[in-house]
Amino acid sequence: MNIENFLNELLSKGLKLWVKEDKLKYEGTKEVITNELLNTLKKYKLDIIKYFKERLEPKEAFPLSLGQQALWYQHQIAPESPAYNISCLFTLQPDLDIKRLKECFKILFKRHPILRTTYKAKEGICLQQIQQDTETNLNLYIIDTSEWTDEYLNDWIKQESHAPFDLEQSPVRIKLLTRYSAAKNSILSFVFHHIACDYWSLKIFIDELCSLYESNMTISLPYSSFQYKDYVEWHQKMLTGEEAKKSENYWLKQLSGELTALEGLTDHPRPRIRTYCGKIQTFDVDADLSNSLQTTPYVIFLTAYMILLHRYTGKNDIIVGSPFLGRTKSDFDKIFGYFINPVVLRADFSENPSVYEMINEINNTVLSAFKYQDYPFQLLIEKLNFIREPSISPVYQVSFGLEKIPEELKKTTLNKIEKGKLILNYLKSEQLGAAFELDLLIIQNDDNSFKAAWKYNNNLFEDETIRRMNGHFQTILKSIISYPKKKISEINILTQEEKQKIYEWNDTKADYPKDKTIVDLFEEQVQKTPDAIAVIFEESELTYKKLNEKSNQLAHYLINNGVCADVLVGICVERSLEMIISLLGILKAGGAYVPIDPTYPKERIDFMISDSNASIVLTKNKIKEILLNEYSLDNPKIKISPENLAYVIYTSGSTGTPKGVMISNKSLSNHMFWMQNKLPFTSEDIVFQKTLFSFDASIWEYWAALISGAKLLLASPESHKDIDHLVETINTKQITILQVVPSLFQLFLEHPKFKEAVSLKRIFCGGEHLPEEIKDKFYKIGIDAKLYNLYGPTEATIDAACYHCDKDKTVSIGKPISNTQIYILDKDLNYVPIGVPGEIYIGGDGLARGYLNRPDLTKERFIETSFGRLYK
Missing domain, CATH: 3.30.559.10 (Chloramphenicol acetyltransferase-like domain)
Structure with missing residues (x-):
């Protein structure tokens, strides 16, 4: 007799057999346990006992x-x-x-x-x-x-x-x-x-x-005639059958195409070799799932999780692993061992579906995954020819699961198992291991309340990030339950606290006289300190009164030659007194200046003159000639509108054709009033003007000085390339205000005599990223000056944000300047959470009018949104 076939036949009829203390035991209905069966069992009892012992205790590995x-x-x-x-x-x-x-x-x-x-x-x-x-x-x-x-x-x-x-x-x-x-x-x-x-x-x-x-x-x-070895054999045999082939085809189709790692989620870059250091944080879930959206809690939570990952990373192809029980046969229910088979769940957000559509898609994906769950993930990796990388887990890096509290825990409390004389009280222990970068486990309690347990690799995530992430997850969960018809892009992700923080961060409203221009502010300063030195260049200098008179002469000349509001005037002059006179004179005439560096290639100069349609181009000799004529020394009696242009500065053209950025008087005044209020200059200050005037960073150097009674010291032409000369000038001329790009600042800090620059009060860095090591090096040399990091594109009028660099804190771009808003948004113009990558959008009074002669590009880069007009 074939004992195995005989036992399988009995098992199929509902008869259970087992061995206890070398005795054969059985259990079944009267219909199955016949006299004939009992005689057969008696006859083959020893063979059956031997079979069970060999099966339960295999001698071979x-x-x-x-x-x-x-x-x-x-x-x-x-x-x-x-x-x-x-x-x-x-x-x-x-x-x-x-x-x-x-x-x-x-x-x-x-x-x-x-x-x-x-x-x-x-x-x-x-x-x-x-x-x-x-x-x-x-x-x-x-x-x-x-x-x-x-x-x-x-x-x-x-x-x-x-x-x-x-x-x-x-x-x-x-x-x-x-x-x-x-x-x-x-x-x-x-x-x-x-x-x-x-x-x-x-x-x-x-x-x-x-x-x-x-x-x-x-x-x-309860007895089971199966052991883990039987499961292994069954699984191997199953993989040779037709159902396994169907499962394989499903999974290969499901995972066709590019399978890229989930980037942009973590706080820190992945190390070269994957680590498993982990922590866990658990939170109560505040959500009412009574309106279940015609699906299971598993699908609802999974949908919210996938939306969270989509919104955090910006990826449309979201792949999540989920551990399925793997006990697809009832024979496996009482077997101790590892049955878990992770399945891969994939969602496509590229068409921006509604919540309903996304839930239906994910629900169908889960049902199919459940149907084909017996196909092993390990084998799937081999079939996909997936190249293992030491820094990440294959196919997916984040996991999701839902677990119901076992029946034993429902009898008393969630932390206690009490069964007669044995009482087990759970003790919480810290979890230090993480199999994945991020793993969300939803725990469903007996009363249908839920907890969210976030296990994460703490080499990649900060604890605070996970706390925020949980808040965003729960916000999404409430949104999809309450607004299932909304598009995914419309789903709110931020908590109320974060919205309030963004509001407060951008609450930069500050009153300033919008009817006043730089010309008004300068002329007021002339009345206060007419005989004070305004500008120094090499061996020459001008008082405030003299500078005002000469710029008035030029302004009257320009007015006589048709310059008025929004008329562009080119200036092709090297750094000199004539440069300052011409900048001020054009503004006094009501026009807008276009700085043209005379060292530019002829083709670029010709392009800028042609594109700007400059009615006049001032050169150094031309300015001197004008000033020799007897034009009026009085302030022109014209009304300059804040909405009219102050200047047009051309971008470098590094990404294509140079673009002329149009900045109004109002935008310029807003920036200057911010500097006056937050970083006031005084008559004791000496501002070192060394930035090329074709770069907008130069603009505050002269105007912040000239509206506050400070001295403006102009660096000699080309001297900005001579680090020895610059350091010597700072030390000998007692410079108090310095602006420098970080790469040049690095050279300053390496210069042996820069530490003697004790006159410096403020140093402004901008135009480039300010590295931590440069900030640290500055504080080590012992100069008693404040260091600021400025951020802002030309399109936002010089600077949009400012940060006072703290010795012990990481450098950032700081907070928006007055009447300026900075938003970090995703591609759908939604707020991104704190710490999540997004694109910078800038709004407020500092925004440029647009690009000269480029309405198409202006429309593309300056957009109307629910936040108002923004530059992206």
Whole structure:
């Protein structure tokens, strides 16, 4: 007789057979247990008992399941990692019967051979071997802790929960700490390696432990004729069948196309070699799922999670892994072991679907994944020819799961298992291992409330980021439940607190006389300090009165030659007194100046003159000639509108044809009033004007000085390239205000005499990123000056934000200047959360009118939004 076929036939009829204490036991209905069957069982009893013993205790090593192979592979890469440790900690009552508890463990280790399994590689292939059922292999340790302090216990728990396994010895550690504290409580610690256990197995273990202890080992536990070896064999056989081929085809189609890593989610870049350092944070979920959107909580939470990832990263192709139970046959329900098979869930956001559409898509994806879940993920990686990278997990880097609280926990509290005489109280222990970069586990309680447990690699994420991420997740969850017809791009992600913070950050409103221009402010200063020195250039200088008179002469000439509001006048002059006179004179005439560097190539100069349609181009000789004529020294009696242009500056053209950026008088005045209020210059200041006038950073250097009574010292032409000359000038001329690009500032800091620049009060960096090392180097040299980082494109009038660099803080672009707003938005013009990459959009009084002669580009870059007009 073929014993295996005979037993399978009985099993199909509902008859269960098992061996207990070398006796054959059976259970079934009267219809199945006939006299004929009893005679057959009696006849072959010894053969059946022998068969069971050989099946339950295979003497030969057998292969790992494909899921175990993946865990073995990870263990070889990072054997010290606790990422795949399952730890459980309980306190037990003082009257615990330790002897009885130990006997219960003996039964469990005999009942579940995988608890006695070891894992060894032979010729590159790992096999698992069940060890004998002896007390040596019980892996139970009883420790007297009556002398332990709380601090020592906490350290022990942390170390025990996360200590690595030597899988050649055992995949399990069970330790009982007795007589702890004055209450004489015991503490029970289970630690399993995932290769031998999943959370379903843990439930089996705890359930059976409680039942055995309660019955004093008299109860007959539900019997299973299958063991983990049978599952491995079944799975291998299944993979050769037609259903496996269908599953394979489904998954290969589902994962066709490019599978790129999820970028833009983490705070820190991935290290070259993947790490498994982890933490966990758990939050209550504040959401009403009573209106379930015709789907399951799993799908709703997964949809919210995928939307979160989409909005954080900007990626339309979102791939998430999810651990499926893997126990697709009822025969596997009572088997202890690792059955989990991760499935890959993919969502496409490229068409900006509605919430309903996205939920339906994800629901269908989940149903299909459930149908084809038996196909192993490990084999799928091989079929995809996926090249493993040491820095990331293959195919997906983030995971999602939903878990219901086991029945045992529903009887009392969520932190307690009470079954007769055995009371297990959960003890929380810190989780240090993370198998993925980010893993969200939703825990569903008996009352249909939920918790969100975020496990994350803390080498990649800051704790605060995860707290914010949870807030965004819950905001999304509420939005999709309340507004299922909305498009995904319309879903709110920010919390109310963050919205308020952005509002306050951009609440930069500051009153200033909008009817006043730079000309008005300068002329007011002339009245205050007519005889003070305004401009110094080499051996020459002009007082405020003299500068005003000469610029008036030029203004009258320009007015006589047709210059008025919005008429552009070119200036092709090297740095000199004539440059300042011409800038001021054009503004006094009501026109707008176009600075043209005389060192530019002829083709660029010709382009700028032609494109600007400049009615007049002033040169140094032309200006001198005009000033020799007897034009009026009085201020022109014309009304200059704040809305009219002050200047047009051409961009460098590094990304194409140079563009003329049109800036109004109002925008310029707003910037100058901000500087006067926040960074006031005085008559004691000497401003070093060395920036080329064709760059807008130069603009505040002269106007901030000339409207505040300060001295403006002009660097000699080409001297901005001579670091020795610049440092000498700063020291000998007692410069107080300096603006410099970070790359040049680096050279200043390396110059041996720069540390003598004790006259400096303020140093402004802009035009480039200011590295931390430059800031740190500045503070080390000991100059008692304040360092500022300025940020802003030409299109936002010189600067849009300013940051006072703190010695002990990271450099940032700071906060918006007065009447300026800076938003970080995604492609759909939604706020992005703090710490999430987005595009900078600038609004407010500093915005340029647009690009000269480029209405198409103006429309593209200066857009109308719900925030108002913004530059992107």
